[in-house]
Amino acid sequence: xxxxxxxxxxxxxxxxxxxxxxxxxxxxxxxxxxxxxxxxxxxxxxxxxxxxxxxxxxxxxxxxxxxxxxxxxxxxxxxxxxxxxxxxxxxxxxxxxxxxxxxxxxxxxxxxxxxxxxxxxxxxxxxxxxxxxxxxxxxxxxxxx
Amino acid sequence: xxxxxxxxxxxxxxxxxxxxxxxxxxxxxxxxxxxxxxxxxxxxxxxxxxxxxxxxxxxxxxxxxxxxxxxxxxxxxxxxxxxxxxxxxxxxxxxxxxxxxxxxxxxxxxxxxxxxxxxxxxxxxxxxxxxxxxxxxxxxxxxxxxxxxxxxxxxxxxxxxxxxxxxxxxxx
Ligand SMILES: Nc1nc2c(ncn2[C@@H]2O[C@H](COP(=O)(O)OP(=O)(O)O)[C@@H](O)[C@H]2O)c(=O)[nH]1
Ligand SMILES: [Mg+2]
Numbered sequence: 001x002x003x004x005x006x007x008x009x010x011x012x013x014x015x016x017x018x019x020x021x022x023x024x025x026x027x028x029x030x031x032x033x034x035x036x037x038x039x040x041x042x043x044x045x046x047x048x049x050x051x052x053x054x055x056x057x058x059x060x061x062x063x064x065x066x067x068x069x070x071x072x073x074x075x076x077x078x079x080x081x082x083x084x085x086x087x088x089x090x091x092x093x094x095x096x097x098x099x100x101x102x103x104x105x106x107x108x109x110x111x112x113x114x115x116x117x118x119x120x121x122x123x124x125x126x127x128x129x130x131x132x133x134x135x136x137x138x139x140x141x142x143x144x145x
Numbered sequence: 146x147x148x149x150x151x152x153x154x155x156x157x158x159x160x161x162x163x164x165x166x167x168x169x170x171x172x173x174x175x176x177x178x179x180x181x182x183x184x185x186x187x188x189x190x191x192x193x194x195x196x197x198x199x200x201x202x203x204x205x206x207x208x209x210x211x212x213x214x215x216x217x218x219x220x221x222x223x224x225x226x227x228x229x230x231x232x233x234x235x236x237x238x239x240x241x242x243x244x245x246x247x248x249x250x251x252x253x254x255x256x257x258x259x260x261x262x263x264x265x266x267x268x269x270x271x272x273x274x275x276x277x278x279x280x281x282x283x284x285x286x287x288x289x290x291x292x293x294x295x296x297x298x299x300x301x302x303x304x305x306x307x308x309x310x311x312x313x314x315x316x317x
Contacts, residue, residue: 002189006182041179043193043218062218066194069177073194077175106180 006040006106018136019047026129027051032117034093036129037110038100039064046107055112064097064110071097072105087123094119096126102139109133149207151229152313153258154196155251156236158186158215161269161300163196165236166210168303169310170198174210183216193219195226200310208310223254232263232317234309236300237282239274245285252291259291265313267298 009015023036027049035050039061048057071083082105085098093114100107111126133139154162166174177194196212211226213219227233233255237248248266258264266282277285282295294312298305 002184003180003182006180007184010182040182041193042182042191043216044182058218059221062193063221065179066177066214066219066222069179069194073175073177 003042003106006042009107010040010044010046015137016047019133020049022129022132022136023047023049025132026111026125030113030117030122030125032093032113032115032122033111033125034114035060035110035112037061037064038133039108039110041065041068041106041108060110060112061108064108068097068099068105068108085123089119094122096123098126098130100130100133100139102134102141104141148205149209150231150314150317151209151211152310153223153227153230153233153255154210154212154236155223155233155255156215156267157238157241157247157251158191159188160215160236160238162212162215162236163192165234165298165300165306165309166196166198166212168301169200169306170210171200172198174198191216194222206314217250220254227255227258230258232265232313233258234265234267234313236267236269236298239268239270239277244268245277245282248282252289259293262291262293263313263317265294265296265309265316267296267300267309269298269300271297272299 019038026036027033035055037048037057037060038046043062043065045057045061067086071086075083088095096111098109099105100109109130113122154165156162175197178190178192181188181191192214198210200208213222213226235251237244241247252259279295286293296309298309
């Protein structure tokens with residue numbers, strides 16, 4: 001009845017370590033990134049790399065799950081099947097949320113960045129980070145049900 | 146003379162907020178339920194943003210129905226959803242170990258509505274869990290200086306939910 005694969009991910013040290021390593025790699029390649037978090041679709045933080053204590057992974061994970069669910073509802077209203085990613089553009093910086101490939105939308109990558117990297121590059125580097133996590137953990141949509 | 150009102154459904158996870166809105170909404174509600182991974186709750190899915198439904202009343206009034214998530218980590222949504230709302234339906238889950246204590250968190254979260262009497266308290270699952278009884282809730286609310294109407298309701302029953310809305314609109 002519960003989503004057990006989600007719980008396994010939430011509690012697996014290996015899973016967390018791989019996520020953190022790849023998000024560290026994202027920060028190294030993209031200096032504008034201030035924080036990156038992997039969250040479950042029901043709002044729990046799995047792993048995070050944050051430049052600063054003012055970011056709360058717990059709060060940001062709850063918010064990321066709400067945002068992705070709302071964006072998914074908007075997509076559905078437009079007759080589109082899912083929401084792959086969501087961008088918040090602000091004068092202070094950008095926030096990207098994307099569903100982690102191979103997880104059927106059950107994990108979300110949240111990236112917070114300032115405006116010092118061109119947006120296309122930020123988006124591409126974020127996507128590559130998500131793909132590396134998928135590949136290293138062998139995430140496929142039909143193997144995690 | 147038609148008007149539109151926004152009504153909020155709040156209360157603990159599993160109390161029946163999503164169920165209540167789906168019972169009375171005229172169109173299929175907007176749902177933001179996702180798979181639940183939290184073992185504290187025996188539910189397959191849980192609301193992570195809002196439920197949204199719509200209902201037109203005989204008098205020409207239109208109601209916009211918003212359900213918010215129960216978990217404390219989502220309390221940031223409450224404030225956003227509550228903006229401009231007419232009133233709040235607080236659902237207590239009588240199967241919890243201390244449902245009246247749990248309700249305090251939601252009474253505080255919607256304090257401005259509770260203080261001005263723009264709220265009703267609804268108690269579910271009384272048929273299997275008769276205590277605390279409705280009178281106990283009434284007394285608790287009196288004691289904390291915020292008397293509100295208290296009603297039994299099965300969120301799975303459309304008529305029950307409509308009756309609750311009726312009472313809320315009367316007091317608001
Ligand atoms: N038997 C019974 N079941 C109830 C009652 N109230 C709610 N439920 C059930 O409890 C569950 C509540 O789930 P949901 O609506 O998702 O709760 P939410 O978290 O408040 O949105 C549903 O399966 C309802 O059918 C009640 O008074 N009696
Ligand atoms: Mg719900």
